Amino acid sequence: MVNQENPMMKYTELEHIGSGGFGHVVRALNNATGGEVAIKKINLQGLGRKELTVNEIVIMKRYRSSSVVNYLDSYLLGEELWLVMEYMDGGALSDVIHKTCLSEDHIAAISRECLQGLDFLHSNDVIHRDVKSDNILLRTDGSVKLTDFGLSTQLTPEQSRPCLVAGTPWWMAPEVVTGQPYGPKVDIWSFGIVGIEMLEKEPPYWDQSHTSARRLIATVGTPKLRQPKLLSALLRDFLSCCLQTDEEQRWSAKELLQVKCEGAAGETGSEGWAPPPLKFKASDEPPSSSPPLLVLFK
């Protein structure tokens, strides 16, 4: 499954990007092409880490799209697995959320891109199961992609409604926290929580423990927005379609794209929530007060 060559001959490491429970991520140069890549160096020693990593590679290798971070290569170096993937120079949506104030137009544009990624996965019977702003990466050319497929699952005719509790508690759908069999729409709930993150900078119940957050998700149902009156009716309606407690009532990625995101398929209608093309630009302005990493413009 992994490449047997020595990755150090092929790539030159440039800088450390970040770390997590899995290990760390570096930016590197492909010596032959001069292109930048990200290398996720996964320490395989942790409990369940091998299964998660194999899962991540299998799903990334199988499904390639402009809306998911694409797999390039993998190598095993002792107890460390190197997962080489395309480099996303805008970083994680979670960082953008903390450094900038996103307008409704930007939220709409990011949502459309993410929903295209979810629609792609769901059309292939894959549930991501860990949709959150940390797992949405951006590029300064405006592309937005889903990443981190360690918890994702491929549905099969035998296993079409899993009930394994998987994900990050604050983003989990009610049917996940209560251990019910579930389908791809759990990702839509989690995406609705990302919508709240884009507005309020954190998911509901962020100040609560894992256990309390799960209990609140199961009992409160659709979370309350802090300042709903400040939002347009279209955005409130969009979030409410994503955050329906009843899975049947919750919209699918395809329905949200077709009905709620104007121009999602290239057409321009007069109805719906109208995202502009999303572009990011590295800031070349001198910092004013607290400078965002990225300047967003329409």
Ligand code: 3AM
């Ligand atoms: O620690 P921060 O949030 O700065 O965004 C990811 C996170 O950064 C980044 O690596 C860190 C640990 O997960 N990252 C992951 N995959 C990436 C990629 N393909 C990436 N950055 C750029 N391109």
